[in-house]
């Protein structure tokens with residue numbers, strides 16, 4: 001009876017999952033043990049004091065992650081001025097570590113194969129500043145649309161393109177490279193219809209296509225990539241559709257491919273402590289259905305293997 005009372009308030013199926021994977025259940029139940037993190041946009045240090053006063057909290061600089069600060073796990077940042085004005089991001093330290101491991105250098109062309117909702121993509125763009133480019137790909141249209149909103153909020157879209165596509169089959173090279181011997185200028189002069197500056201206003205053709213795809217939120221590997229956003233300096237403006245969607249050969253990929261590739265495929269939530277804690281409100285049955293279902297886990301494993309190969 002006593003043993004029952006001290007058992008962490010997690011469902012048996014999840015406890016069995018943790019045990020099978022050698023994970024300590026207490027990391028999911030000690031609510032205060034995991035701090036939350038924020039990242040500051042470059043050159044926004046002036047906002048720190050104001051943020052601390054508004055939130056009545058003290059930020060601790062994370063020495064090993066530039067621009068990151070930790071704060072108490074209960075601090076809600078969503079209504080703070082700095083967050084609403086796009087000066088501060090909510091992003092955990094492990095995401096920051098993954099981006100730092102990419103070792104992004106000035107001028108890099110980065111491919112983010114599982115980009116939505118876009119915390120790492122934004123960090124990469126901040127690191128690149130006015131150089132290079134980022135191509136974000138995600139199979140979920142609605143999630144990538146949220147990523148587009150995030151780019152706009154943080155004013156980071158200038159060197160970015162977003163494609164709804166299956167990362168396992170995506171094979172477009174960074175924009176702005178002509179894959180034959182002609183110079184870009186010659187090619188552009190020869191072609192009539194080129195991409196103009198991106199606008200959120202859809203043409204009737206695009207609206208029709210969106211209506212057609214309606215509820216189809218996830219694309220399959222056989223569908224061509226769908227460009228849902230491109231910035232002014234992403235290399236897309238001025239290209240023809242043929243140029244953008246041209247299949248690249250090995251030789252071209254070797255010389256004009258991406259410098260860095262980030263693959264952040266969906267995980268089984270075993271590492272996502274905060275997310276698991278939310279199921280206390282959503283219901284443990286939902287956790288069993290959404291997270292622990294064996295078929296789903298097998299499918300995820302297959303996806304992760306496919307996308308990493």
Ligand SMILES: C[S@@+](CC[C@H](N)C(=O)[O-])C[C@H]1O[C@@H](n2cnc3c(N)ncnc32)[C@H](O)[C@@H]1O
Nearest residue numbers: 114116117118119120138139140166167264266
């Ligand atoms: C863990 S989230 C990515 C988080 C994101 N990198 C960030 O920093 O905000 C995983 C994403 O992978 C996407 N995804 C899953 N399978 C995919 C595939 N085959 N191709 C592209 N994206 C995929 C999901 O739609 C989901 O948005």
